[in-house]
Amino acid sequence: xxxxxxxxxxxxxxxxxxxxxxxxxxxxxxxxxxxxxxxxxxxxxxxxxxxxxxxxxxxxxxxxxxxxxxxxxxxxxxxxxxxxxxxxxxxxxxxxxxxxxxxxxxxxxxxxxxxxxxxxxxxxxxxxxxxxxxxxxxxxxxxxxxxxxxxxxxxxxxxxxxxxxxxxxxxxxxxxxxxxxxxxxxxxxxxxxxxxxxxxxxxxxxxxxxxxxxxxxxxxxxxxxxxxxxxxxxxxxxxxxxxxxxxxxxxxxxxxxxxxxxxxxxxxxxxxxxxxxxxxxxxxxxxxxxxxxxxxxxxxxxxxxxxxxxxxxxxxxxxxxxxxxxxxxxxxxxxxxxxxxxxxxxxxxxxxxxxxxxxxxxxxxxxxxxxxxxxxxxxxxxxxx
Ligand SMILES: O=C(O)CCC(=O)C(=O)O
Ligand SMILES: [Fe+2]
Numbered sequence: 373x374x375x376x377x378x379x380x381x382x383x384x385x386x387x388x389x390x391x392x393x394x395x396x397x398x399x400x401x402x403x404x405x406x407x408x409x410x411x412x413x414x415x416x417x418x419x420x421x422x423x424x425x426x427x428x429x430x431x432x433x434x435x436x437x438x439x440x441x442x443x444x445x446x447x448x449x450x451x452x453x454x455x456x457x458x459x460x461x462x463x464x465x466x467x468x469x470x471x472x473x474x475x476x477x478x479x480x481x482x483x484x485x486x487x488x489x490x491x492x493x494x495x496x497x498x499x500x501x502x503x504x505x506x507x508x509x510x511x512x513x514x515x516x517x518x519x520x521x522x523x524x525x526x527x528x529x530x531x532x533x534x535x536x537x538x539x540x541x542x543x544x545x546x547x548x549x550x551x552x553x554x555x556x557x558x559x560x561x562x563x564x565x566x567x568x569x570x571x572x573x574x575x576x577x578x579x580x581x582x583x584x585x586x587x588x589x590x591x592x593x594x595x596x597x598x599x600x601x602x603x604x605x606x607x608x609x610x611x612x613x614x615x616x617x618x619x620x621x622x623x624x625x626x627x628x629x630x631x632x633x634x635x636x637x638x639x640x641x642x643x644x645x646x647x648x649x650x651x652x653x654x655x656x657x658x659x660x661x662x663x664x665x666x667x668x669x670x671x672x673x674x675x676x677x678x679x680x681x682x683x684x685x686x687x688x689x690x691x692x693x694x695x696x697x698x699x700x701x702x703x704x705x706x707x708x709x710x711x712x713x714x715x716x717x718x719x720x721x722x723x724x725x726x727x728x729x730x731x732x733x734x735x736x737x738x739x740x741x742x743x744x745x746x747x748x749x750x751x752x753x754x755x756x757x
Contacts, residue, residue: 414505414506415502415503415504415505415506415509416506416609417506417509417524417525417539417609418506419524419525419537419609419611419613420613422525423525423529423532423535426529426531426532426535427532427613427614429532449647449648449649449650450649450650450651450652451641451642451644451649451650451651451652452652453476453478453479453480453651453654453659454468454471454472454476454479454480455479455480455481455482455654455657456468456469456472456479456480456481456482457481457482457483458481458482458483458484458485459482459483462576462580465580466580466584469577469580469581470580470581470584473581473662473666473674473675474673474674474675475675476644476675476677477661477662477667477674477675477676477677478642478651478659478660478661478662478677478679479659479660479661480654480657480658480659480660481573481577481657481658481660482656482657484573484657484658485569485572485573486566486569486570486573486633486658487569488656490562490565490566490569491566491633491692493558493562494562494563494566494633494692495635495690497558497559497562497563498605498607498690498692499690500559501514501541501559501605502539502605502607502690509522509539510522514541515557515559515560516547516560517541517543517547518547520542521541521542521543521547522539522540522541523539523540523541523542524538524539524540525537525538525539526621528736528737528740530740531740532614532617533618533621534621534740534741535617535618535621536618536619536620536621536681537608537609537611537613537617537618537619537683538606538607538608538609538619538620538681538683539606539607539609540604540605540606540607541604541605542602542604543563543567543602543603543604543605544599544601544602545567545571545598545599545600545601545602545603546598546599563603566603566692566694567601567603567694570603570631570658570694571598571601571694571696573631573658574596574601574629574630574631574660574694574696575593575596575696577629577660578593578596578628578629578666578696579593581629581662581666581670581674585669585670585673585707592628592665592666592669592698592702592704593628593698595698595699595702596628596696596697596698597699599699600697600698600699600700601694601695601696601697602694602695602697603692603693603694603695604692604693604695605690605692606620606689606690606691606692606693607688607689607690608620608639608681608683608684608688608689608690608691609683609688610683610684610685610686610687610688611683611684611685612685612686615685616682617682617683618680618681618682618683619639619680619681619682619683619684619689620680620681621680622643622678622679622680623678623679623680623742624663624664624676624677624678624679624742624744624745625661625663625664625676625695626663626664626665626728626729626732626742626744627663627664627665627695627696627697628663628665628666628669628696628697628698629660629661629662629663629666629696630660630661630663630693630694630695630696631658631659631660631693631694631696632658632659632660632661632691632692632693632694633658633659633691633692633693634653634659634689634690634691635653635689635690635691636653636655637653637684637687637688637689637690638650638651638652638653638684638689639681639682639683639684639689640659640679640680640681640691641679641680641681641682642677642678642679643677643678643679643680644677648680650682661676661677661679662674662675662676662677663676663695663696664676664728664744664745665697665698665704665725665728667745668704668706668719668720668723668745668748669704669705669706669707670706670707671706671707671716671718671719671720672706672719676745697725698725699725700724700725700726700729701724701725701726702724702725703722703723703724704720704722704723704724704725704728705718705722706718706719706720706722717750718750719749719750720745720748720749720750721748721750723748728748731743731747731748732744735747
């Protein structure tokens with residue numbers, strides 16, 4: 373029975389896109405039933421079964437009446453991110469990095485020091501980790517990571533637009549270092565090596581961006597340490613259920629700086645000038661993006677740009693994100709003076725990273741979404757950029 377439902381689910385997952393809407397609803401109902409039976413050999417989280425009420429209440433394309441989502445036209449709009457080759461050395465790249473962080477908030481780096489062979493190994497390990505049966509992912513911790521490190525879907529979603537069709541392992545960097553007693557498992561080692569290499573890269577880039585902001589106030593970058601950063605392994609299962617569904621809902625990153633490695637499937641989009649633009653996968657490059665803390669600390673010199681992942685109907689997608697975060701008690705005090713920008717009054721009230729996180733949690737609990745930096749913005753502060 374388990375095998376039959378598994379095959380049925382797989383067939384439906386592959387073919388729903390080709391079915392008419394009416395047949396599709398029948399198909400999703402059957403597929404939901406299969407998922408609810410918790411087949412032990414099915415690695416997909418039961419997204420369809422769990423969020424069927426949201427899918428059913430929104431049977432049309434997500435974009436039919438929601439301006440925050442996409443259109444066919446937008447799907448074909450591509451965005452070319454600046455590519456910075458780090459082999460030219462820090463001094464040569466400094467200006468390009470500062471310009472990219474100020475103008476686009478997202479850029480790519482090549483010759484970044486994270487060996488491609490290591491990223492390939494992590495990809496292989498990541499596929500194997502997510503291939504474990506769903507019930508095992510939920511019940512048994514991965515290696516010696518905490519059981520809470522596995523997450524899927526969006527428990528608080530009240531509408532389809534708030535649902536992320538994905539699963540992830542959220543790994544604080546402290547836990548990425550295997551204890552001395554650990555078995556030396558290959559997955560463990562590769563996770564540690566990638567998080568260490570990405571952390572070094574993030575520190576280097578954040579250091580360059582920080583150095584360009586004059587002032588001798590507390591250095592936030594030095595407060596981003598192994599005990600405060602984390603790595604997230606993402607998997608986006610195919611979603612034939614609703615065209616235009618999100619693999620990851622629109623958001624800005626709440627950290628200081630993010631390093632992202634994606635596979636070749638595509639799906640990442642940025643919001644630019646009120647439009648969503650697709651980021652073309654670039655093998656060999658890592659994506660870098662400014663987080664909210666860096667935007668506030670730089671008094672809007674660097675930009676934390678809204679982004680999202682579109683779920684694919686046909687292909688699963690994997691990505692790895694490293695989040696450079698300071699300690700929770702780090703004060704984010706906008707710099708009143710920035711290089712090139714002259715004196716500019718602070719645009720944000722000062723806040724600690726801990727206060728920022730708590731405010732986000734509270735906003736999500738009360739409104740269903742993150743309000744982010746606008747919560748700390750000084751009305752009329754700073755004047756035009
Ligand atoms: O998977 C991606 O491409 C983006 C991931 C992301 O935005 C995040 O984890 O914050
Ligand atoms: Fe993100």
